[in-house]
Amino acid sequence: MPRKMTINMGPQHPSTHGVLRVILELEGENVVGSDMEVGLLHRGIEKLAESMTYQQIVTLTDRLDYVTSMTNNITYVMAVEKLLGIEIPPRGEYIRTLIAEMQRVVNHMMFVGIYAMDLGAITPVFQTFRDREIILDLFEMISGARLTYSFFRVGGMREEIPQEFFDKTKDFNDKLLGMIAEYETLLTRNRIFRARNIGVGVVSKEYAINCGLTGPVLRASGVPYDLRKAKPYLMYDKMDFEIAVGDNGDCYDRYLVRIKELKESQKIIAQCLEQMPSGASNCEDYKKYKIPKPFKVPAGEVYFSTECPKGELGFYIISDGTKSPYRIKINSPSYINTAALSGMIEGALIADVVATIASLDIVLGELDK
Amino acid sequence: MEGDKKLSLFEKIFFIEIIKGHLLTLKYMFGKNVTVMYPDEKRAPVPKSRGIHTFKLESDGTERCNACGLCAKFCPSNCITIKGEKVDGKRIVTQYDIDITRCIFCGMCVDACPKDAIAMVEEYEISVYNKDEMNLDQQGMHKYSSRVPS
Amino acid sequence: MKKENLKNMNDIGAAEALKKHFPSAVESAELVNHEAVVYVRKDDIKKVLAYLKEKVGFEYLFSITGVDYPDRTPRFDIVYHLKTLEHPLQLTIKVKVEEGTDVDSVYDIFKSANWCEREAYDMVGVPFKGHPNMTRLFMWEGFEGYPLRKDFPLYTEDK
């Protein structure tokens, strides 16, 4: 009769991506049971939002998933716009599409680097951070910040984007495929990397749907569901791209899905830049929603979600006709993916647990809200 | 998926993919470093960068602020304290404090100001030894005024 | 309401078809700002969700949340969000719950309900009957009050 050992992975552990606490029951190094404790980064964003005006909440969304602030901003402002019934001009939509895809590139670069780091390869993280810096500089050029942009506002955006931004994005985009090839040289075909990934943390199609997994994790399990195709928003119905779908639902497929999405994002960015129309980028009566004056939102409710790099980020907003939302519920991808972790690491080794957590690409700021 | 092909026997025996990886790191070794040697050498500041706050001044050196309090009202983290009084029929600001420890540098005070009296300059080295110095008062709001075009 | 018909439906069509199928269990089905909102009687929630999953193909439950209306009886709404993966259809299903009573857990139908229900319990204090581990998710054990209730203070005096 082997004796079990309980080991406490996190909240302070190099590879739990923040303050996730995983309690593992071990037999030797094999996981026989696991439990999770979250909430160590809970800041009560949903409660705070109830006391803030609709414009101010943009700053809170920056701090959800701090790797992809831009897409959080876009999702939130689009949810409010849907509630208000505002349409923004095509240039504004193209800019949002472009920036959402750039943010996806940033996120997936981060994923590749951090994932490799958790598997013990230390160079990819520097490769990806080197290249990510270029996009961060571009974002800083338009918004003035490098991480918490607060760039998009209800009805438009904070400032007009200079032409220099598009030119530099094009330069970057032309080099992007070469950068991805560099990351792949060190990882994709490497036999140690493959041995660590293939068949690890397998999620079946049924389990993935039943647990409500989203994003690359869902697609790696063979479910071709991507909100950009399923419920096209912004300009995605005009873009020519493919959904990356995996076969086995293991860590390796999750990695490959993200690499494929990087390449698809490259295509979308190129198309956005090519088709970028001129004209206004903010909605017609943008002055009404500009900052010094809080605006009222008609009573009602809306659920709006977009395909963020990590999966489906949704804002469920109930409005009672005042300047602040009555209730906001944030449906975040990291949260829903982490909830299914216990089922994925059953019977795995500790090294596999690390790989599986990393392959979910979680950010605790988003999980704990 | 595309990368899922099995390693061929040739690749397996001669470590082709591992050798490729090693050649890449060797290439990096003789390539250029990307490190910015921070205290000696700084990134070129981005003009729009949201750093420390400062007052925009009129050409005669007076503050534009008329203490309307919209910046304090719109600050998401409630870190601005502002007081004003009427002197010679003109409202002037008498107390202006920004608690930098609470500030999230979102730039909403700048957007909110109807008088265009407050700006953010690209100064990011704002750490101090004493926590009390993290309070930006009216005096401190003049420190970088020369950096913004009036 | 059948799986094959979903193709030609929109959200509100699906909601109305659901009302037709469960005339007694579904209290109302209406469109609120583009969202099809279905109010279901509290005792029938499990039956309705199981039907939606097994027979109709709303197999993807991604959010459960509680909303507090302090001036209303019953006081709370529990909101379920469901969608299909083949078609762009989405349903918002709501249950009215009075303070002090509980709702049936749907954990045995949807595994995703595990944390979602715990969070709803943690935030508004509506317990779910039949959930294997009905404890707080974000707040620590022994935390008093439920943060997302409207009567929970936003600021407290510093001591």
Added chain:
Amino acid sequence: MEVILGIAIILIKILTIFGVTMFIAGWTTWVERKIIGDMQFRVGVERTGPYGLMQPMADGLKLFFKESIVPDGCDRVTYELAPVLALVPAIMSIAIVPFAGSADSFKIFGQTPFIAANINIGILFLFAWSSLSPYGMIFAGWSSNNKYSLLGALRSAALVISYEIPFGFSIIGILMIVGSLNLIDIVNAQGSYHWFIYRQPVAALVFFISIVAETNRPPFDLSEAESELVAGYFTEYAGMRFSLFFLGEYIMLFVISSMFTVFFLGGWHGPFISYDVVNNTWVQAIPGIGILWFVIKSYFIVFVYMWLRASLPRIRYDQMMSFCWKVLLPLSILNIFTTALLNLDKL
């Protein structure tokens, strides 16, 4: 008089080699940080002294003055013993490193070879001491009353029985060809150009993989895998005790690299060498160049170690074990048989 002179020579040798090795071990960390930094387009250490050269000194000083924390509930005796057990085998192994043999025309006190202990069972001595170092890890892991340390220790114990066998088997081919366990004989048998790396390529590969595992270096650093086990067996160690582990690791790194040089890269031999027809031996044309060649070759191996660390992910421990048993062991046995068949005339 002869006796006293002999003892004095030995003492001088010991002190020189000990000092030099400690020096080397410290600055190997600098070399590693610089090389890996360059491979990741970073700069590496550069704040202390020119090019950061004083960094090892600063690190040492800091660790020396840092509080040595003793965790609650640890087994005190084993806990204190473990770092020593990790360091001593590494230092002892230096004794048999032949920096330069008697063939080098750079000679002190006549014919003395540049080796602390020229014993005729050098290989066995190396194996004996290098096999002891896992005990340091196991003691450390068990005594510090930490589950991560324990797992790290168990991993290193599981690993040591896996790699030690191919490690030993891989050089039996060389022993059969040379017919001696003395390291100087092995080097001399290779001469300038007949290096064993191309006479015994399979053995060289197996030996190299084994020594990477032996020194707990990436990609085989399972017992201290920082992304899984925090820091493995020395999680609870701090200050001077930690630095002993650290020193032990880097000395072992150098010793093992020099062993690869001895077995496969022709030791101190290199260009600028001539054949002494009178004594029928190879001698170095330039005095002292043998030591230089030896250090260059050894440091090339150290460089390869760092290169591996910069390029590869970490292997999982069960995969490492199955690799050792199912691939390395058959390969090394096959190598023994092949060598035996090819060298039938020598037996």
